Amino acid sequence: MSAPASSGDRHFPLGPFSFQCGHTLPDAQLSYRVYGTLNPQRSNLVLYPSSYGAWPEDIEWVVGPILDPARWCVVLVSQFGNGRSSSPSNSAMGLAEDGWVIHHSDNLRAQQQLIHGLFQVERLALVYGWSMGAQQAYHWGALAPAAVERLLCLCGTAHTTPHNRLFLLSLRQALTADPAWDGRRFRTSPEQGLRSFALIYASWAASQAYYKEGRHLLQGIASVEEAVERSWLPAYRRHDPHDLIAMLDTWLANALPAPLSGIRARTTVLAGSHDLYFPPDDCAAEADQIPGARFAVIDSVLGHRAGNPRDAPAEQAFIRSALERLCDD
Known part of the structure; x- marks a missing residue:
């Protein structure tokens, strides 16, 4: 349905x-x-x-x-x-x-x-x-x-949880380590930061068994690198990076x-x-x-x-x- x-x-x-x-x-x-x-x-x-x-x-x-x-x-x-x-x-x-x-x-x-x-x-x-x-x-x-x-x-x-917090901090660090970040705002799109962000997300959101079974190899995708480029990166690149940071901070503050x-x-x-x-x-x-x-x-x-x-x-x-x-x- x-x-x-x-x-x-x-x-x-x-x-x-x-x-x-x-x-x-x-x-x-x-x-x-x-x-x-x-x-x-x-x-x-x-x-x-x-x-x-x-x-x-x-x-x-x-x-x-x-x-x-x-x-x-x-x-x-x-x-x-x-x-x-x-x-x-x-x-x-x-x-x-x-x-x-x-x-x-x-x-x-x-x-x-x-x-x-x-x-x-x-x-x-x-x-x-x-x-x-x-x-x-x-x-x-x-x-x-x-x-x-x-x-x-x-x-x-x-x-x-503390372990979940490490995941979130790694995502925030990936974005803000990009040269586009001036310490408070992004001056331009953080392209390298977004690629690192997508790599981290892809490794956490789906399980080891998911990749072992080849579930990511769909629609002509031949590798994990291609899966990140075609499936994960576009999902986050469509967002303003400041919004990605704001939502991360809400998740970090979740108590x-x-x-x-x-x-x-x-x-x-x-x-x-x-x-x-x-x-x-x-x-x-x-x-x-x-x-x-x-x-x-x-x-x-x-x-x-x-x-x-x-x-x-x-x-x-x-x-x-x-x-x-x-x-x-």
Whole structure:
């Protein structure tokens, strides 16, 4: 089943918005898309916050194969910093070098304004999140426990672990080591930095087994070098590099400021068996802290992308089954 036509990109004005870091944007906004229809009871609204570097067209495939638009009204919202919502590339927002760091608590407060102001909904049926989207889902559950009925957290954690932090720091270093970086901004496109960035990402996002099985050798691709050049580099080159930095800093700062034990939503946590960012042990340890949470492992060589299996029917079926159980209990 393919995703139905969405509303297209819409923008919700937040007005003056104060961030946790102490800065204020005078005209902040969120970009979002809507799939399906809100029912008369306003009880079927699903929020899907974006993952790192994802634009709506990258992750909207979930609507249909996993999130049925005949049952749910799905709001796919872009997090701050991703180039669609307020970001360094389209607003006065700066980087950590200027004292700017976006926290997921900022994304949560902005998303609450959207949900209340646009839909007049006080309680979400579900927050569905993969990777950085899962980080935001945990924030919804812990910081607004009465406002969400269910959480489905895929391949993400509520706190950035020390090992995960090393991965993120290596990405930031790859970009800012480029000669185009002047210590605060990029004067031109950091071409060498982006190539190093893509190499690091490709080695972490997919598993060792993925490459051993030759899963990267598709559409005439003959080597890992060619796979990075044709598949990974374009995905990041399309972004303003300042936005890539801003989202990295949000991920680096990810530390839920409330206990997971305070989550009241019915919760399912799914981990990828070969995920190098968020190993199953890390996800399971957090799930154990959530009252009544279910935990399961997606057996997949896709690595981190097991939680976003656009072209993998078996992984899609596993996630869909977990969601159906969560929603039908």
